[in-house]
Amino acid sequence: MRLTNFHCACSTSIPAIRMVFILQTVFCCISLLATADAVSAQVMIQAQDANLIQIDDQFLFRSVFRTVSNESQATSKLQSILDVQIDQAVKSLDLTSQQRAKLALAGDIDIAAFLNELRAAQPAKTQLTQREWTELHAKMQPLQQKITVGLHRTGSLFQKILSTNLTSEQLSVYQDLEKERRDRQYRGAVMATISMIDGQLPMTKEQREQLQNLLMTKANLPDSMPDDYLRVYAVLYALSTIPEDDLKPVFNEKEWVAIKQLQMQGQSMRSMLIQRGVNLQ
Amino acid sequence: MTQPFHCPAAATWAKRIKGNRQRSMVWCLILLLLPVSSGFGADNVLQGVFKALGIGARQAVVRPAKPVEIEVINQFSPTLNKLLDVELYFIQKVCQPNADQAARLRKFGVGEVVTLAKLMAENQNQPGAVDPRQLLIKALDQEIEKVCSMEAAKRYREEMSERLNYKQAAAAGLMLSNMDRDLFFNTNQAQKIESELRKNWKPEWSRNLQGLMYPQYAPWPDAQLIQPYLTPEQSQLITQQNRGNIQFGWEADAGFNGWVNLSNFINQLHEVEPIAQEQK
Numbered sequence: 001m002r003l004t005n006f007h008c009a010c011s012t013s014i015p016a017i018r019m020v021f022i023l024q025t026v027f028c029c030i031s032l033l034a035t036a037d038a039v040s041a042q043v044m045i046q047a048q049d050a051n052l053i054q055i056d057d058q059f060l061f062r063s064v065f066r067t068v069s070n071e072s073q074a075t076s077k078l079q080s081i082l083d084v085q086i087d088q089a090v091k092s093l094d095l096t097s098q099q100r101a102k103l104a105l106a107g108d109i110d111i112a113a114f115l116n117e118l119r120a121a122q123p124a125k126t127q128l129t130q131r132e133w134t135e136l137h138a139k140m141q142p143l144q145q146k147i148t149v150g151l152h153r154t155g156s157l158f159q160k161i162l163s164t165n166l167t168s169e170q171l172s173v174y175q176d177l178e179k180e181r182r183d184r185q186y187r188g189a190v191m192a193t194i195s196m197i198d199g200q201l202p203m204t205k206e207q208r209e210q211l212q213n214l215l216m217t218k219a220n221l222p223d224s225m226p227d228d229y230l231r232v233y234a235v236l237y238a239l240s241t242i243p244e245d246d247l248k249p250v251f252n253e254k255e256w257v258a259i260k261q262l263q264m265q266g267q268s269m270r271s272m273l274i275q276r277g278v279n280l281q
Numbered sequence: 282m283t284q285p286f287h288c289p290a291a292a293t294w295a296k297r298i299k300g301n302r303q304r305s306m307v308w309c310l311i312l313l314l315l316p317v318s319s320g321f322g323a324d325n326v327l328q329g330v331f332k333a334l335g336i337g338a339r340q341a342v343v344r345p346a347k348p349v350e351i352e353v354i355n356q357f358s359p360t361l362n363k364l365l366d367v368e369l370y371f372i373q374k375v376c377q378p379n380a381d382q383a384a385r386l387r388k389f390g391v392g393e394v395v396t397l398a399k400l401m402a403e404n405q406n407q408p409g410a411v412d413p414r415q416l417l418i419k420a421l422d423q424e425i426e427k428v429c430s431m432e433a434a435k436r437y438r439e440e441m442s443e444r445l446n447y448k449q450a451a452a453a454g455l456m457l458s459n460m461d462r463d464l465f466f467n468t469n470q471a472q473k474i475e476s477e478l479r480k481n482w483k484p485e486w487s488r489n490l491q492g493l494m495y496p497q498y499a500p501w502p503d504a505q506l507i508q509p510y511l512t513p514e515q516s517q518l519i520t521q522q523n524r525g526n527i528q529f530g531w532e533a534d535a536g537f538n539g540w541v542n543l544s545n546f547i548n549q550l551h552e553v554e555p556i557a558q559e560q561k
Contacts, residue, residue, distance in 0.1 A: 066497045066498075066525065067497050067522075067524060067525050076521065077521065080514075080517065080518045080521055081463050081518065083514050083518075084463065084464060084465055084512075084514045084515050084518050085465050087512055087514045087515075088465040088466075088467065088512070089465075091467070091512075092467050148496075150462060150463075177467065177468070180468055180471075181461060181465075181466075181471075184454065184457060184458060184461065184471060185458045185461070187454055188451065188454030188455045188457065188458040189454075189455070189458070191447065191450060191451035191454050192451040192452070192454070192455050192490045192493065192494070193541070194447070194451070195447060195448045195451040195452075195490055196490055196491075196536070196538065196540065196541040197541050197543070198444060198447070198448070199367070199414075199535075199536025199537070199541075200367060200536060200537065200541060200542075200543040200546065200547060201367075201543055201546060202367060202368070202370060202371035202374070202444065203444075204374065204375065204440055205440060205443040205444075205447075208443075208444075208447055225458075227458070227459070227462050227496055228494060228495060228496065229491075229494040229495065229540070231494060232494060232540045232541070233540070236540075236541075254546070254549065255546075257545075257546065258543050258545070258546035261543065261545060261546070262541065262543070265542070
């Protein structure tokens with residue numbers, strides 16, 4: 001009797017269990033379909049995002065200056081830098097009011113020309129395709145470079161007016177000041193690169209001094225040191241130009257293999273440095 | 282009127298079927314609820330049903346053997362081992378220990394790497410909280426005193442001090458160049474500001490020179506420190522400065538960045554032993 005009851009219970013419950021499984025399978029399928037749908041929807045959104053890149057009308061100002069958020073802040077920053085540069089030139093070179101006025105006008109023209117260039121590069125639309133985005137980046141690079149190097153530095157109208165309107169005494173003082181500034185920049189970049197090497201190939205005081213001396217006197221350092229991370233590459237390139245007879249005695253055999261490796265790395269940077277506007281001798 | 286057909290046997294079966302239906306409904310509910318109450322999700326509901334019914338193989342219980350510690354050590358140890366190799370190489374150059382002394386220093390260093398790895402793991406949510414190179418140098422400095430001669434220990438201390446001073450001077454030079462870019466210092470200003478920077482140096486300024494290579498994000502000294510040497514125009518400009526911040530991670534902070542890569546040289550210094558084995 002017990003057996004019969006058990007048999008009956010089982011015979012009727014098994015289809016019910018099957019039903020439960022079927023129902024659960026259906027629920028699972030529905031939920032899987034829903035998930036798949038959500039994923040595909042997400043992919044579509046991402047695909048849309050990948051195809052169209054959203055920018056606003058101040059995008060270029062932020063990207064080129066990095067720490068300003070709009071055109072007005074960018075203009076104000078450039079104007080302040082120009083004021084400092086003129087003020088320092090007036091004090092160091094004892095400029096007349098006429099010379100000062102000419103410099104201020106030249107500086108203003110440089111700023112206006114740069115801002116015009118920046119506005120012209122700003123795309124008219126706010127959604128860009130991947131291709132338009134790449135083109136925009138290509139336009140941005142030289143503009144960023146101008147800001148990194150300094151708007152009123154080499155190649156600017158300000159520099160032309162400064163060098164053509166100074167008396168011979170003023171020009172001599174100016175050249176000395178520029179040389180000192182360049183030397184400070186070289187020394188900072190050279191010492192920083194040596195210190196970075198020292199972190200992986202520790203040197204004695206004597207080795208560091210010898211290497212610094214060789215880099216400052218026997219290497220081809222650029223006309224003007226870049227202001228960003230390219231400084232390290234410029235010094236590594238300079239390292240590759242030191243004659244082996246001078247450099248090899250500074251290191252032991254094991255270290256020399258590592259230095260040769262750095263020299264090769266430096267050589268490989270040459271074309272990139274030139275492409276980025278670094279004037280290598 | 283015809284009487285409906287009445288069969289006692291059929292009535293009994295009908296009752297039994299009705300009872301079975303009720304029982305099957307109860308079974309359905311139990312089967313639905315069991316996996317849920319056992320914490321099984323939709324993806325492993327069958328497993329839950331079988332487990333609830335006591336059917337199926339038992340799940341293997343994986344008991345990790347002290348996994349956290351080894352994982353933590355393995356996460357940080359490759360770079361910390363490189364750091365140890367570099368610093369032991371420096372000791373070898375400066376102190377010239379004999380084989381026994383070198384072995385004792387290495388053994389001590391390997392232990393320090395484990396300690397540092399744990400410390401790094403404990404502080405991994407606070408970037409920059411731990412300077413592994415400085416801590417390792419400090420620990421090795423104390424051990425050299427015990428293991429090597431007094432002269433060797435003195436030589437090491439002097440050379441290490443020169444090395445750190447050089448790095449600080451390099452960082453100060455970069456900082457000055459970054460300021461000079463917009464402030465156009467004259468010679469007098471440059472000298473005074475550089476000297477002021479060195480006098481009031483903060484160790485975090487020179488921990489990673491990489492950050493100083495990006496003038497927009499590089500650290501700047503407090504305005505009060507340099508203001509006495511600036512013109513009003515320069516002072517006004519630095520108050521307008523909106524500075525960003527840049528981080529490169531602890532490995533770059535420890536001196537291993539992609540710009541200067543001497544991995545081949547470091548790998549030759551020592552074949553790295555797995556710390557976990559060393560622990561055993």
